Amino acid sequence: MIQFKSKYLCVLLFLFTHFSQGQLKIKDGVTAEELMAVLLGDTENIIVSNLSIKGSPKAFGEFKCKLDYNDIIPEGIIMSNGYVKNAIGPNNDTRKSTKVNFMSDPDINRISGYKGCYDTALFEFDLISATDKIQFNFFFASEEYPEYVHKNVNDAFIFLVTNTITKTSENIAILNGDKNIPITVDYINHITNSEYYMPNIPWNKDTLNKYRDDIAKLELPFTFQYDGFTKLLNATVIVIPDVKYHFKLGISDVGDQLYDSAIFLEANSLRSIGKKKTLAEKIHNINDQLSIDFNITFEVASDKIIDNDSYKLLDEIIKELLKHNDLKIEIIGHTDDTGTFNYNELLSVKRAKTVSSYFISKSIDASRIKTKGVGATQPKSNMKSENRRVEIVFIKKSN
Numbered sequence: 001m002i003q004f005k006s007k008y009l010c011v012l013l014f015l016f017t018h019f020s021q022g023q024l025k026i027k028d029g030v031t032a033e034e035l036m037a038v039l040l041g042d043t044e045n046i047i048v049s050n051l052s053i054k055g056s057p058k059a060f061g062e063f064k065c066k067l068d069y070n071d072i073i074p075e076g077i078i079m080s081n082g083y084v085k086n087a088i089g090p091n092n093d094t095r096k097s098t099k100v101n102f103m104s105d106p107d108i109n110r111i112s113g114y115k116g117c118y119d120t121a122l123f124e125f126d127l128i129s130a131t132d133k134i135q136f137n138f139f140f141a142s143e144e145y146p147e148y149v150h151k152n153v154n155d156a157f158i159f160l161v162t163n164t165i166t167k168t169s170e171n172i173a174i175l176n177g178d179k180n181i182p183i184t185v186d187y188i189n190h191i192t193n194s195e196y197y198m199p200n201i202p203w204n205k206d207t208l209n210k211y212r213d214d215i216a217k218l219e220l221p222f223t224f225q226y227d228g229f230t231k232l233l234n235a236t237v238i239v240i241p242d243v244k245y246h247f248k249l250g251i252s253d254v255g256d257q258l259y260d261s262a263i264f265l266e267a268n269s270l271r272s273i274g275k276k277k278t279l280a281e282k283i284h285n286i287n288d289q290l291s292i293d294f295n296i297t298f299e300v301a302s303d304k305i306i307d308n309d310s311y312k313l314l315d316e317i318i319k320e321l322l323k324h325n326d327l328k329i330e331i332i333g334h335t336d337d338t339g340t341f342n343y344n345e346l347l348s349v350k351r352a353k354t355v356s357s358y359f360i361s362k363s364i365d366a367s368r369i370k371t372k373g374v375g376a377t378q379p380k381s382n383m384k385s386e387n388r389r390v391e392i393v394f395i396k397k398s399n
Contacts, residue, residue, distance in 0.1 A: 023065075023088075023089075023222075023223060024063060024064075024065045024087065024088050024089065024223050024224060025063065025064045025065070025088075026061045026062070026063045026078065026084050026085050026087060026088060027061055027062045027063075028057065028058045028059075028060065028061040028083070028084050028085055029057045029058065029060075029061075030060055030061055030062055030077075031053070032051035032052050032053045032123060032124075032125070033051055034062065035051075035053070035060060035062070035077045035123060036048055036051055036125065038062050038075070038076060038077050038267050038268075039076070039077055039136065039265055039267065039268070039269065039270045040268070040270045041267075041268030041269055041270055041271050042270065042271040042272050043386075044130075045129060045130040045131055045271075045272035045276070046127060046128070046129055046130070046134075046270070046271070046272050047127070047128040047293075047380050047381055047386070048125050048126065048127050048381070049125070049126045049379070049380055049381065050124075050125060050126040051124070051125045052122075052123075052124050052125070053121070053122065053123050053124075054120070054121070054122040054124070055119075055120055055121035055122060056083070056119075056121070058083040058084065058085070059079060059080050059081070059082070059083065059084060059119075059121035060077070060078070060079055060084065060121060060123065061077065061078045061084035061085070062075075062076075062077055062078075063075060063076060063077070063078050063084075063087075063264065065223065067219055067220075067223065068216075068219065069215065069216035069219045070198075070216070070219055070220050071231075071232070072139075072223075073137065073139070073232060073264065073266040073267070074267075075266075075267045076264055076265050076266045076267040076269070077123075077264075077265050077267070078262055078263065078264050078265075079121045079123060079157075079249065079250075079251050079262060079263050079265075080121060080251065080260055080261065080262040080263075081118075081119040081120065081121060081155060081251050081252055081253045081260060081261055081262075082098035082119065082260030082261075082262075083098045083260075084262065086098060086225055086260055087141070087224060087225055087226060087262055088223075088224075088225060089203065089220075089221060089222050089223045089224045089225050090203035090221055090222050090223075090225070091200050091201070091202055091203045091220075091221040091222075091224060091225050091226070091227065092202070092203045092204065092225075093225065098119075098260060104117040104118065104120055104252070105117060105120045105122060105250055105252060107158055107160050107169075107248065107250070108120065108156050108157070108158055108250050108251075108252045109252075111156055111158055111171060111182070112154075112156040112252070112254045115153070115254050117156065117252035117253065117254055118252060118253045118254075119252060119253040120250060120251070120252040121250065121251050121252075122248060122249070122250040123248075123249040123250070124246065124247065124248045124249070125246075125247050126164070126244050126245070126246055126247070127244070127245050127246075127247055128242060128243065128244050128245070128380075129239050129241055129242075129245075129272045129274075130241055130242070130272060130276050131241055131272045131273065131274035131275055131276045131277075132238055132239060132240065132241055132274035132275050132277070133236060133237070133238055133239065133272070133273050133274025133275075134161075134236070134237050134239055134245075134270070134271070134272055134273070134274075135234055135235060135236040135237075135269070135270075135271055135273050136234075136235055136265060136266065136269040136270040136271070137232055137233065137234055137235075137265070137266040137269040138232070138233055138235060138263055138264060138265045138266065138269075139229055139230045139231060139232050139233060139263075139264050140157070140183050140188075140229065140230045140233075140261070140262075140263055140264075141224065141226035141228065141229045141230075141261065141262050141263075141264065142155060142185055142226055142227065142228060142259065142260070142261035142262075143225075143226055143227050143259040143260050143261065144185045144227075144228075144259045144261060145185055145189065145199065145200075145226075145227040145228025146189065146190060146199070146227065146228065147259075148185050148186075148259070149185055149186065149189045149190070149191065149192075150186055150189075150191070150192075151186070152186060153254065154184040154185045154186050154254060155184070155185070155251065155252065155253055155254055155259070155261040156182075156184065156251070156252055156254050157173055157183070157249075157250060157251035157252070157261070157263055158171050158173050158248065158249070158250050158251075159171065159172045159173040159235050159247070159248075159249055160172075160247070160248040160249075160250070161237045161239070161245055161246070161247055161248075162245060162246040162247075162248070163239075163240070163243060163245055164243070164244045164245060164246055165243060165244075170237060172235045172236065172237045173235065174235075175187065175188065175193065175196065175233065177236065181193070183230060183233065185228075188230050189228070190228075195231075196230050196231050196233065197228065197229070197230060197231070198220070198228065198229045198230070198231055199227070199228050200220050200221055200224055200226060200227050200228055200229065201217070201220075201221050202221065202227075203218075203221040203222065207221065226260075226261075226262065232266070238274070239274075241276065241277050241282070242277075242282065242290070242291075242292060249263070249265075251263055279292075279316055279317065279320055280320055283320045283324060283327070283394060286327070286394055286396055287396075288395075288396060289393055289394060289395040289396065290393070290394045291391060291392070291393045291394075292391070292392055292394070293380065293389050293390075293391050294313055294314075294317075294389065294390050294391070294392060295310075295313075295386075295389055296310045296313065296314070296351075296355065296389065296390045297309070297310045298351055298354075298388065301339075301347070303347065303350035303351045303353070303354045304354070305354060305355075305358075311358075314355065314358055314359070315362070317359075317392065318359060318362045318363075318364060321359070321364050321368070322363065322364070326396055326397050327368070327394050327395065327396060327397070328368045328369070328370075328394075328395045328396075328397055329359075329368060329369055329370070329392050329393065329394055329395065330369075330370040330371070330372070330392070330393040330395065331352040331353075331355050331356050331369065331370070331371045331372075331390060331391075331392055332348075332352060332371075332372055332373070332374060332390070332391040332392070332393065333347070333348030333349055333350070333351040333352035333353075333355075333371070333372070333373040333374070333390055333391075334348055334373075334374060334375070334376070334378060334379075334380075334387055334388065334389050334390070334391060335347050335348050335351075335375055335376050335387065335388055336376055336379075336384035336385075336387045336388050337376040337379070337384070337387070338384065341375060341376075344375035344376045345373055345374070345375035346373070347373070347375070348373030348374055348375045349371070349372065349373030350373070351373070351390060352371040352372060352373050352390065353371050355371075355390055355392075356369050356371050
């Protein structure tokens with residue numbers, strides 16, 4: 001017995017020394033803005049706004065994890081229906097659970113078959129894409145493996161994308177775009193769709209003794225508490241460029257408050273990857289009106305346009321206006337929040353009028369143009385530079 005304990009302690013000491021640099025690290029209590037700063041990998045083609053989180057502050061976090069033998073994303077954000085720090089290994093509790101709150105969500109409840117949702121965590125934001133396709137990468141982990149496989153009582157999560165104009169919604173928390181295969185313990189496990197599943201063995205004396213010569217096998221249970229994972233998956237959605245969509249990322253316990261689960265989303269994986277429409281294509285397809293933000297570069301605290309790319313962009317707009325005499329435009333100036341309210345409002349009006357004057361000088365009839373400034377009252381981003389812009393609303397004339 002003494003010899004066994006000594007051997008066990010030696011193995012344990014070796015493993016802790018070997019894995020010390022690869023340990024999972026999680027920072028909880030983060031804001032919605034901090035989550036987005038990690039997740040967003042494309043600031044050129046994506047605009048996000050109206051960010052919020054709902055649920056326990058301990059249900060959201062940022063993570064970093066460097067493994068030597070297993071293919072796990074090295075950093076990103078994590079959401080859980082328990083405490084995110086419960087994800088940290090070793091896997092010495094096969095039914096880790098935390099009762100967080102009784103908060104539910106109607107969308108998750110509907111998708112889960114109205115079985116009752118608890119411990120809900122939601123990360124929501126509005127998004128406008130310059131292209132027609134959005135994607136991000138993630139994996140799902142749960143303590144429900146393997147006990148609740150094919151028991152029809154699984155924790156639920158959603159990636160719900162809603163067109164704010166048509167109000168139509170689509171849940172993209174599905175396997176390979178198949179709406180009949182939600183990402184749950186029932187649908188991805190050691191029996192069903194097993195090629196997308198990774199089990200996690202318990203961390204105990206028997207396991208350590210059995211696999212003491214297989215470091216790779218012990219890396220996951222040392223690092224993670226959850227009993228099973230999906231492999232890295234991709235969520236993709238087709239969108240209409242320049243239209244605002246509402247994204248709701250959520251996870252809940254279903255039926256009870258037992259057995260925690262989590263979603264891990266890869267850092268910088270939220271990207272716009274589809275085809276970008278040209279200005280001509282956008283204008284050609286206008287039904288009633290279309291609002292587009294243009295990055296016209298002005299001198300700081302001035303209405304003077306200072307770079308050639310801005311003039312090239314304005315010339316492209318003029319070309320389309322000359323082709324489409326049935327269009328009127330409203331030019332709306334915006335500023336960041338530096339300065340007083342009155343100062344920003346006046347500056348935004350001046351910038352709108354500068355653009356208008358340039359259009360008129362290039363043969364666009366003044367009767368087709370209206371201008372106004374809104375100062376810093378309508379920010380589209382948390383970045384000041386993206387709020388210093390000119391918005392043009394293209395409006396079809398009434399017959």
